[in-house]
Amino acid sequence: MKRLTSRAKFAILSVLALVIIGLSACNKNGGGGGDDTEKFLTCKINGKYHEFNYMVNANDKPATDTVHFVVIGGWENQDMNIGFGINMQIKEGAKEATYKADHTSDLLLAGKYYIDDMKDGKVVGTTIFNGGDLEGSNFTLTITSLTKWGVKGTFSGKLKRLDGEDYVTVTEGKFSAPYN
Template sequence: MKNQKIRVQLAVLALAILGLSACSKNGGETTSDTEKFLTCKLNGQYYEFNYRVNANDKPATDTVHFVVVGGWEKQDMIKGFGIDLFLPGGAKETTYVAEGTTALSLHGKYYIQNMKDGKIVGTTGYNGGTSEGTSFKLTITSLTDWGVKGTFSGKLKLVGAGDEYVTVTEGKFSAPYN
C-alpha cells in the first residue's frame, strides 16, 4: 500500500512536470491546439484532459523506450489523466495490453487533487494495468518525430484501500513531445 501511494505521488509529479514543460520547443514544428488532445469516458462520462497535454521528451535515439502521455482537465490541474509505457526493446505502432500482474510496464492513471481551503491536501488516484483486478489497453497509432497518437481503455482501481473501480472507454490522444 505504501508503494502504491508513492507511485501515485510520483505519477502526479510526472504529470505536473509534463504540464509545466509543455511550453518548451518541439523541434521547430508548430502545432495547433486541435492537434493536441487527450479524451476519454470515465464510468460513461466524457472528459477532456486537454490542458497542457503532451508526451515525454523527444527520444534521443531511433528507439523509443518509453511513452508517457498526460494532460489535465482544466488550468486548475485538479483532475488529470496519464499513460506510462516502458519497453526496453522499444515501442512500436501496435497494441499493448496489461492485465493484473502482467510483466508489461503499462499503466493508465486518473488523479483527483483533494483540496481544502484552496490547498492540495492529498490525491485520490486510480491505477490500472499491473494491479490485480485491473487492466489497461494502449494502441499506438502513430509514433513520429512530432509525438505520439493512439487510443486506450481499461479498468482502473482506487489506490489504497477499497474495491472502487473506474472504467475507461473511448480514450484517444494526440500528444506532441516536449
C-alpha cells in the first residue's frame, strides 16, 4: 500500500509541476524568450513526429549541487491542449546517465503525453498516457547534460492510457530544456 501512496503523490506532483512550469514560462518574455534553438522537446508517437516546443522548460534551478527532481515539459502550440512531460524524482541525485522505469521499479520516473478532449471549443477532459509508472508501461530517460543552464537528453517508452488499455509508443525523443 505504501507503493501506491508514493506513486499517487508522484502523479499529482508531476501534473502540478507541469502546470507550474507552464505558468512560469508565461512570465518569461511571453514564453518565447531566449535562444529558441536551444529549447526543444521532440519525439515520434506511434511513428508520427511531434514537436512540443512551445514553452519548453525544466523545473526551477536547483538550490544545491544535488538535483533531486528533473521535470521537463512542453506543448505543441500556444493553445496548450497537447503536451508532453517527463518527471523524475531521485533521492541520491540525478547524474548524466540512463534511467529506466516500469511499474515494478523503485525509481519514480514517468513520461506523460497529454491530449485535451474538446467539445464545442471547450475542454471536457484530458486523455493521459503514462509510461514508467503503470502496469505494462515503461520509460527510459537518458540525461546527456545537466548544467546550471538546464538539462538535455533523450527518451523513449511505451505509455499506457491512464483510464484504459490503449498504448502509444514513444521513440526518438530528445530535449533541451532550460531551468525556469
